Amino acid sequence: xxxxxxxxxxxxxxxxxxxxxxxxxxxxxxxxxxxxxxxxxxxxxxxxxxxxxxxxxxxxxxxxxxxxxxxxxxxxxxxxxxxxxxxxxxxxxxxxxxxxxxxxxxxxxxxxxxxxxxxxxxxxxxxxxxxxxxxxxxxxxxxxxxxxxxxxxxxxxxxxxxxxxxxxxxxxxxxxxxxxxxxxxxxxxxxxxxxxxxxxxxxxxxxxxxxxxxxxxxxxxxxxxxxxxxxxxxxxxxxxxxxxxxxxxxxxxxxxxxxxxxxxxxxxxxxxxxxxxxxxxxxxxxxxxxxxxxxxxxxxxxxxxxxxxxxxxxxxxxxxxxxxxxxxxxxxxxxxxxxxxxxxxxxxxxxxxxxxxxxxxxxxxxxxxxxxxxxxxxxxxxxxxxxxxxxxxxxxxxxxxxxxxxxxxxxxxxxxxxxxxxxxxxxxxxxxxxxxxxxxxxxxxxxxx
Amino acid sequence: xxxxxxxxxxxxxxxxxxxxxxxxxxxxxxxxxxxxxxxxxxxxxxxxxxxxxxxxxxxxxxxxxxxxx
Numbered sequence: 302x303x304x305x306x307x308x309x310x311x312x313x314x315x316x317x318x319x320x321x322x323x324x325x326x327x328x329x330x331x332x333x334x335x336x337x338x339x340x341x342x343x344x345x346x347x348x349x350x351x352x353x354x355x356x357x358x359x360x361x362x363x364x365x366x367x368x369x370x371x372x373x374x375x376x377x378x379x380x381x382x383x384x385x386x387x388x389x390x391x392x393x394x395x396x397x398x399x400x401x402x403x404x405x406x407x408x409x410x411x412x413x414x415x416x417x418x419x420x421x422x423x424x425x426x427x428x429x430x431x432x433x434x435x436x437x438x439x440x441x442x443x444x445x446x447x448x449x450x451x452x453x454x455x456x457x458x459x460x461x462x463x464x465x466x467x468x469x470x471x472x473x474x475x476x477x478x479x480x481x482x483x484x485x486x487x488x489x490x491x492x493x494x495x496x497x498x499x500x501x502x503x504x505x506x507x508x509x510x511x512x513x514x515x516x517x518x519x520x521x522x523x524x525x526x527x528x529x530x531x532x533x534x535x536x537x538x539x540x541x542x543x544x545x546x547x548x549x550x551x552x553x554x555x556x557x558x559x560x561x562x563x564x565x566x567x568x569x570x571x572x573x574x575x576x577x578x579x580x581x582x583x584x585x586x587x588x589x590x591x592x593x594x595x596x597x598x599x600x601x602x603x604x605x606x607x608x609x610x611x612x613x614x615x616x617x618x619x620x621x622x623x624x625x626x627x628x629x630x631x632x633x634x635x636x637x638x639x640x641x642x643x644x645x646x647x648x649x650x651x652x653x654x655x656x657x658x659x660x661x662x663x664x665x666x667x668x669x670x671x672x673x674x675x676x677x678x679x680x681x682x683x684x685x686x687x688x689x690x691x692x693x694x695x696x697x698x699x700x701x702x703x704x705x706x707x708x709x710x711x712x713x714x715x716x717x718x719x720x721x722x723x724x725x726x727x728x729x730x731x732x733x734x735x736x737x738x739x740x741x742x743x744x745x746x747x748x749x750x
Numbered sequence: 751x752x753x754x755x756x757x758x759x760x761x762x763x764x765x766x767x768x769x770x771x772x773x774x775x776x777x778x779x780x781x782x783x784x785x786x787x788x789x790x791x792x793x794x795x796x797x798x799x800x801x802x803x804x805x806x807x808x809x810x811x812x813x814x815x816x817x818x819x
Contacts, residue, residue: 312793316801336793358796452769526806532785534770538777542785546806613807615785619777627782633804641804649782657782667803691801703790707781724790730797740797744790 302350305749308340318736321364325560326676326688327586328394334360350415358407366403368558369474370594388495391572391592407434422449439466456532464524470557475596476514499568501577510569510596522552538619548609559689560597563681569596601687603672609635623651638671655707663699701728711748718747
């Protein structure tokens with residue numbers, strides 16, 4: 302690299318679904334996210350480059366908002382140890398709450414130093430990273446060595462990465478409040494609240510909702526990974542890469558915000574007394590339910606170790622001056638029982654000298670984790686359980702269309718920077734289990750004269 | 751796993767037969783032929799890491815750094 306390059310990137314993401322994990326596998330998954338990023342590549346000398354990558358991601362999530370579903374009724378404004386002012390606080394897995402957990406900002410920064418040998422056949426790199434959000438912080442570091450040989454026709458790389466992450470856990474409000482009230486429904490938040498059973502009958506505090514929920518002991522979540530890559534030129538128009546990672550995760554690998562409901566435990570509800578009927582169990586899961594919320598049996602519990610082994614391959618083929626083929630395949634397996642196949646194909650088409658259109662299609666499938674079950678399907682005798690549909694069995698299709706403007710001579714300038722390229726891409730993502738997402742991404746690269 | 755390493759061995763063997771010179775790499779050096787994800791694809795990878803259980807083996811993010819799967 303001869304001069305400083307700056308990439309400005311940004312995206313807008315939105316999703317819709319009916320299987321919110323914070324409310325135990327049912328409820329609105331509506332979420333929007335805006336994520337701007339800046340990446341600066343600075344050549345330090347003829348052989349070394351420093352890359353600084355800083356970004357934020359600001360999201361608003363209906364699912365996360367229901368960490369405390371009772372905010373809109375004012376019942377839980379000061380729930381920490383305080384008695385609720387409303388005997389029938391309303392909430393629903395289908396309605397976003399107005400609590401603080403409805404939005405968050407993820408911040409990340411990463412710095413990478415890369416050094417190439419004089420003959421450009423050996424490349425070393427090292428990186429440090431930091432990321433944080435309201436309930437999570439991450440420190441990462443790693444390094445890699447890449448060797449090129451066979452007249453740069455063959456490339457082998459190894460990489461190691463470590464992330465030392467930590468939860469600052471936030472729990473579903475009723476569970477947190479129950480622990481704070483010393484498991485006594487006549488104390489604190491629950492003192493004035495009416496709790497109804499699954500027959501729609503008001504319960505007495507001595508014979509009502511109860512849970513074995515406990516706070517998290519080990520809040521750490523560490524990730525160690527080793528990666529091997531191999532690239533080979535196959536012909537003047539074709540080359541291929543193979544990747545293999547071994548990833549080991551340890552610590553609290555579940556999300557403390559996510560509720561679980563057991564089918565062998567009676568259900569208990571709070572909310573509008575007029576809707577507490579003998580049919581409440583069925584009515585609760587209906588989208589017409591706007592003012593009844595079911596008290597959680599527990600948060601999701603998952604093993605404290607996970608080993609993931611993904612194998613990937615990229616193969617690109619230059620068809621002719623106007624058309625190329627880019628392909629990617631990955632097989633993934635882990636010791637939680639998830640197996641997955643991913644196939645991504647893109648066909649960049651040069652439509653004018655400076656413009657490229659790149660349609661793409663991606664197929665993804667996965668088997669369910671051993672610990673997954675739908676809402677109200679888990680057994681309380683299990684050691685591990687989750688109703689997070691990201692761990693369910695599903696297939697997903699993704700369709701994308703991007704357009705790129707490229708100006709190799711950087712004729713358009715702002716101050717001392719010339720515009721090298723601009724990318725805009727739209728992606729539509731759909732699961733076969735009722736989940737859709739849209740993503741619009743934008744990027745531009747500027748080069749210092 | 752065995753077949754993965756067998757494939758690498760076969761490719762290494764094949765690579766000794768064909769050597770493409772620098773001046774013959776004009777097609778391979780086209781930006782659309784890069785053997786890595788495009789910079790703009792980072793956001794796709796990010797939401798896929800959150801919304802899917804599988805990750806990694808793409809020369810990029812493979813877990814850690816977020817409360818994701």
